[in-house]
Amino acid sequence: MTRGRRYDQQVKEEAVSLVINNGKSIAAVSRELEIPKSTVGKWIEDYKANGTAAFIGSGNLRENQQEVRDLQKKMRDLEEENKILKKAMRIFTNDQK
Secondary structure, three states, rough: EEEEEEEHHHHHHHHHHHHHHHOOOOHHHHHOOOOOHHHHHHHHHHHHHHHHHHHHOOOOHHHHHHHHHHHHHHHHHHHHHHHHHHHHHHHHHHOOO
């Protein structure tokens, strides 16, 4: 499976603006900018759902997505610490016998 092209924030904002502010059709903007219609449509959906935060940039996440990722990392770290503590408890209880 091939990965599609990546578009910077400026291109996305321009495409959305042409559709929303200038009243052009998605198909017309797609042809004009040589971007697939489905991609332009998705950008418009994202913009309507998230406003200006829809196109936050490469490698960055929306605030709620970042929070989820941080919590998942914290959970993995705590699970690892629990494993270590359990092993240590087994070692110390076996040494006392």
